[in-house]
Amino acid sequence: MSDAIHLISAWFALLGALVIFVAMIGVVRFPDVFCRAHALGKGMTLGISLMLLSLWIDQGTQAAGLKILAAIFFQFLTLPVASHLLALLARQLDFPRFGPREIDDHRAAKGAGRGS
Amino acid sequence: MxxxxxxxxxxxxxxxxxxxxxxxxxxxxxxxxxxxxxxxxxxxxSHGYVRRTTAAFLYLFIFGKQFLLSCWNIFHAALLVPVDQLNPRLITYDVEGLSRLEILLLSHSISLTPGTTTVEISEDFSTFLIHVFNTGSPDEVRDEITTTLRRGILAFTR
CATH class of the missing domain: 1.10.287 (Helix Hairpins)
Structure with a gap:
């Protein structure tokens, strides 16, 4: 029983490490700040959550209680804010951006649709 | 309450x-x-309470699914797609008429799900500026946000 739990927890930790690794490959490979913020925001959230989950499975609710669940919850609360702030700062400082320059505005699109 | x-x-x-x-x-x-x-x-x-709670849990489920899906997309792009084939761009999204709490939840969800990150919210809280990562047409993205995230959030905040 405890062997099985150790095995499951090890697999979760490995999966989390892999997820973070792939996210970091993304950070290196992606062309601009905004795309990197994507990789950071999503990859790190999932990776850290998986590793914390592995810790939870390993420790059990007896020892760890719900602390780890709270930790996962706060990861989900804070990491997207970090990635949003990165993107906001990059936008305000007008960093170079990959892809089409113009912004696709829903109001302009609607107006054009009505006009034609 | x-x-x-x-x-x-x-x-x-x-x-x-x-x-x-x-x-x-x-x-x-x-x-x-x-x-x-x-x-x-x-x-x-307790009509309202029961409806809101089930809607909130339903939304949690939808959100989890979307989150895993978008993670998968990012990893696919990170490992397999050549850099010059990525198609990132900025689009706007209409959030007029939503309360502050709903805007907060929606922008949070957008940051974590379908290949999008909230970049900026206009001064009058009526439009998001969203960075879309490697997806099709802007209208498809807007439709996806409206049908999955926005509907789910409105189901339990109203």
Whole structure:
């Protein structure tokens, strides 16, 4: 029983490490700040959550209680804010951006649709 | 709020009746309380509470699915797609008429799901500027956000 739990927890930790690794490959490979913020925001959230989950499975609710669940919850609360702030700062400082320059505005699109 | 207090009350009673104080027992008690509230909706006036809670859990489920899906997309792009074939761009999204809380939840969800990150919110809280990562047409992205995230959030905040 405890062997099985150790095995499951090890697999979760490995999966989390892999997820973070792939996210970091993304950070290196992606062309601009905004795309990197994507990789950071999503990859790190999932990776850290998986590793914390592995810790939870390993420790059990007896020892760890719900602390780890709270930790996962706060990861989900804070990491997207970090990635949003990165993107906001990059936008305000007008960093170079990959892809089409113009912004696709829903109001302009609607107006054009009505006009034609 | 009254319904939630009632639900909590039933859970505490269940804990007192059981042999041991444990989390599992508390959750069972809470579920029983919720079932009672759902059964006696007309008498207890807990229509709103039951509807909102189920909608919130449903949204959590939808959100989880979307989150894993978008992670998969990012990893696929990170490993397999050549950099010059990525198609990132900025689009706007209309959030007029939503309350501050709904805007907060929506921008948070957008940051974590379908290949999008909220970049900026206009001064008058009426439009998001969203960075889209490697997806099709801007209208498809807007439709996806409206049908999955926005509808799910509005189901339990209103």
């Amino acid at each position: 009254k319904s939630f207090a009632l639900n909590l009350f039933v859970a505490v009673i269940w804990l007192l009746l059981g042999q041991e104080l444990s989390l599992v027992n508390f959750i069972i008690g809470f579920l029983i309380g919720f079932a009672l509230l759902a059964l006696f909706r007309p008498v207890l006036g």
